[in-house]
Amino acid sequence: MLRENNKEIREKLFNEIKDLPIIDYHCHLSPKEIYLDEPFSDIGDLWLSYDHYKWRLMRSAGVDEKYITGKETTTKEKYTEFARVLARAFGNPVKEWVKMELKTYFSIDTPLNEKTADDIWEKTSQIIKENELSPRKLIKQSGVEYIATTDDVLDDLEYHEKLKDYEVKVAPTFRTDKLLEFKDVTYISLLANKTKIKMRGIESFEKAVKMRMDYFIAHDCKFSDIGIEDFPTKIASREEADLLIKDFLDKDALSKEDRERLQGYIFVFLGKLYAEKGIIMQLHLSSLRNPNMEMFNKLGRDTGFDSVGECVPARALSSVLNRIGEKKLPRTIVYTLNPTMYYQILTLAGSFPEVIPGMAWWFNDHERGIFEFLEKASELGHINGLIGMLTDSRSFLSYVRHTYFREILCDFLSQFYDGNNYSELLEVAKNLAYLNAKKLLKKRERMSVKKYMGIRSQKVNGL
The missing domain is CATH 1.10.2020.10 (uronate isomerase, domain 2, chain A)
Structure with missing residues (x-):
């Protein structure tokens, strides 16, 4: 329930930001459905x-x-x-x-x-x-400016290509969950087939991943993402990773400890690659995937049965960030599904200037959860450095959640009104509603243009 204190200021702030465009930098909308635009x-x-x-x-x-x-x-x-x-x-x-x-x-x-x-x-x-209400009509009515879909490393991005002239930018996100699972060699075989690279060890694996990364960048990718339930507490050396990959290719299996060490190496490799390519790294932590095996066997993954997982050890997260940042840490957004981890992430972000705490997400994007996150982010860091709302949704009606967030944000900010600081409150409201995400994208666009001029005119392998 919104507070009655400073109701006038809350409503004034909201009226000034409610119609700002939406940058949906993390969602699960289907680019195919957007392209086909078939009425519901x-x-x-x-x-x-x-x-x-x-x-x-x-x-x-x-x-x-x-x-x-x-x-x-x-x-x-x-x-x-x-x-x-x-x-x-x-x-x-x-x-x-x-x-x-x-x-x-x-x-x-x-x-x-x-x-x-x-x-x-x-x-x-x-x-x-x-x-004839359709995906594009709902997107337009919602005032959406940018959509970052969630796409597997091996996706052909056919519909992103077909949407390149659409008035709303629909860009892919480099999602590496399946790449990092190492449950069996099936996915690596698919990667080899996609890139026409024979998998012999870590060098060929890295070459194939780089090829796919360049393919995504050629389709205007600005974000990466990882959302596996495990986070590595051990990091293999490159020599160890080479032996582990070879052993995995030979035996089609890894021990739990070896898988964790290999995942640690790949986490670091990917982070360094993102820094080199100017890609924003997103880490979605503390989820428990498919805990109900009966329903997983019946319906498969991504059917709404995931839940909150354990906190990731702060030392493990800092170790990965330090290893990635040996040269340069990419701009990184770290989310947690477990709110008991807020203090770790918010204070760790204060130790790594390139790290941004991700907004209250999934099971936490209700009114109390958003308000709680804003409170802790303000107390432990600087609220004006946050990026703002994400839908994380598969529904084309979910853009009202940006309105929902903006109402809560204005309610939160209104409590700090002292009679003389309205302009500062409005600046923060606009930044979290839209401008910080816009600035983040513009910075990545400048980096991409500088580093990858002409990449569309080149033949990009790994289709």
């Missing part, structure tokens, strides 16, 4: 096809999985179950987001529940049909 069929399709936040809410309320991801149920049946659950989801941010989504995109103020569900279904269906 109904509100159930829009809400419940991909949105893990809504799926988790339904599961938490005891809804049968067939009404969440089941192919045997219609979108209307899923929507009806969602409406029933949402009416009683007091305190969950999804309830507020749905209210904002209905108001923003459909001009509907009626709360969603069992009694109103059919009427809202009919009204939204009519608007979707009459306006």
Whole structure:
């Protein structure tokens, strides 16, 4: 609940930033869907096809999985179950987001529940049909300026290429989760096939990764990302990494300790590569991936079953950052899914000028979580150095979360109003809502132009 103290200042700040453009520097939207731009069929399709936040809410309320991801149920049946659950989801941010989504995109103020569900279904269906509501129309209506999708190292980026003349910049992110898993040699074999490089050891592995990195940069990549649940506490030397890669290629397996040491080396190698190429490194820490093996076996990964993991040891994180920074540390954004790690990350960022604490993320991007993060970031560092909100979403309606964040940000800042510092408060509000992300991108664009002039005119291997 927003505070009544300095309500006038809070609302004045919000009115000045609410319509600023959106830079969505980390999301999971599909570039294919953006390119094809096919109209949605109904509100159930829009809400419940991909949105893990809504799926988790339904599961938490005891809804049968067939009404969440089941192919045997219609979108209307899923929507009806969602409406029933949402009416009683007091305190969950999804309830507020749905209210904002209905108001923003459909001009509907009626709360969603069992009694109103059919009427809202009919009204939204009519608007979707009459306006042929599609991904690009929602992006435009939301005021989005830049979208960084999440893309595997081996993705062909076909749709990014097709979107190069689209008015909104849609750029890939170099996501290395599968590259670092080392569960079996399948992924390395795919990397070898993609790059036409025979894998013999660490040198050929690094050459192939560099080739893919250059391919992403040729498609205007500015960000990298890693979100595996393990963070290395040991770092192999290059000689050790070469032996480990060779052993892995030969035996199709690594011990837990050897995998960790190899991951440590690859973390450092990638960080140094990002610094050389001018890529922003994102580290998403403390997630527990696929803890429910029964549901993982049924539905696969990325179906909304991940959870909060243990804190990453601060010494391990600082060791990796130090090894990467032996020459130069790339601009780095460090997020944690476990809020008990905020003090470690916020104070560690104060020790590494190139490191920015990542905004409250995933299970923490509710009102109290965002406010708590802003409090700690202000107390332990400088709030004006933060980048601002990210959606981390697969939903094209999720841009209301930027409005949600901006409201909370203005509420937080208004408590510091002393009668004479409105201009400073407004500067910080604008920076966290938009300008800091814009400046970060502009800096990387200048570096990219300087280092990679003509890269599009060259033949880039590794397609």
